[in-house]
Amino acid sequence: MEVIKGISRMREFVREQQMAGKRIGLIPTMGYLHAGHLSLVREALSTCQVAVMSIFVNPLQFGAGEDLDAYPRDLTRDCELAEKAGVAAIFAPAVAEMYPGGGYFSYVDVENITEGLCGGARPGHFRGVTTVVTKLFNIVQPEVAVFGQKDAQQAAVIQRMVRDLNMPLQIVVAPIVREADGLALSSRNVYLNPNEREAALVLSRSLKMVQEMVANGERNAGVLRKTIENQINKEPLARIDYIEIVGSEDLKPVEILKGQVLIALAVYIGKTRLIDNQIVEG
């Protein structure tokens, strides 16, 4: 496995693979890999011969007061895990390689579906995401890029961007990977102390509860939201950022469940903001 720091070497690697007729699957990450990321590698390798993983903690998608500096990093461990998973190249550029001096002026904006959910709570976040993902797509030119359903809004935004801007690749969204007790894997779980780790189960537990209610015929979004709210409010270490019940593509709030509906949560457990979600059929 090759670890690539420079854009020009990355382009050269890509050219070599293209010459050899290999399909490239890209897995964009911010590193500090867990089993969720590795499931994306398997997904990429199911249709591509070459998996390229980018590891870049992108300053542009962090707001003031967010955890950019504290965000966990461990490139050595990431490289070991990625190599075992079958990644052919890691692209791990420095910030100055992606945003060199002399001014940076160009951004990709997806409107409308970035307004609610995490977009409402984290202004500018998705602009940072869509911009860096566009850059990564242009550098790696993959046939396929794989994202996790864990970041449900991100996945919807990226799919919309690719469709609107006619980007020449396919987006695959892979299911959430969970711990045995239900907690969705996240690099930010490392922030949790043992009590918080226990409290964090309120996200997946309340999602499971409303999933069952939907399976049993409940279609009223207000009832489902209230159920989740009550569950989370019972947990003293938890503070609700948002509970949203929206169409899975347009991310517009629904009142009566119909078609594919996304139930998405963002909850602070102590100082750590966690997200989780469930798609249900209304």
Place this chain on the structure above:
Amino acid sequence: MEVIKGISRMREFVREQQMAGKRIGLIPTMGYLHAGHLSLVREALSTCQVAVMSIFVNPLQFGAGEDLDAYPRDLTRDCELAEKAGVAAIFAPAVAEMYPGGGYFSYVDVENITEGLCGGARPGHFRGVTTVVTKLFNIVQPEVAVFGQKDAQQAAVIQRMVRDLNMPLQIVVAPIVREADGLALSSRNVYLNPNEREAALVLSRSLKMVQEMVANGERNAGVLRKTIENQINKEPLARIDYIEIVGSEDLKPVEILKGQVLIALAVYIGKTRLIDNQIVEG
């Protein structure tokens, strides 16, 4: 020469050329071709085997009250001219092919260098340009795209966008093509009646005048601007939109000429807004 209306056929054409090892040069236009556009084709064919010309009057780059509906169109004549010039394929999609129903949310924004000049006079214009050009780049995936120096700010903005977003192609900017009497070629020249056609010479004449002043040692941007202003104000059919003297890359106003400097004009001749420019060495 093939005339292509659909994105999927355009992608297929591109794939065929790539399979055959051909380099594609793209010439994005709004049609109503003149010798300026055809010079861009020659430029593309100097380094590429295949020239693809897009002809698309992009609604997104026209503001309210601008000449979107009146903008001259003649696809039949354009096809004849393009074929003679050696274009292999014209991509002429309908508006609904580029912006299909179901909402359009994704935009490319270049900040800072879009604020002055035409960006100040035409809010939203460059957002429309950078967005549609990104779409065309993603559909045609050219090795080279050729733009005219006539739209100096557009060329600078596109170059900036390609650099910032790491787009995998090379931008070539070709010199302004002029009528024998100096008028810069433009599809909008067709709007001019004979008196206006005569009056329109004030743009190129005043640029030539200040170019000579610079050659003779004048370095004061204020003096140059005043000279142009006086020339244009002498012409009763002309009304100044802007006169800007700026760095050729950062498009920031300069007071004392140094390095490559862009002198750019936008002038209404009757109801027709014309632009022209000259790069000088300070």
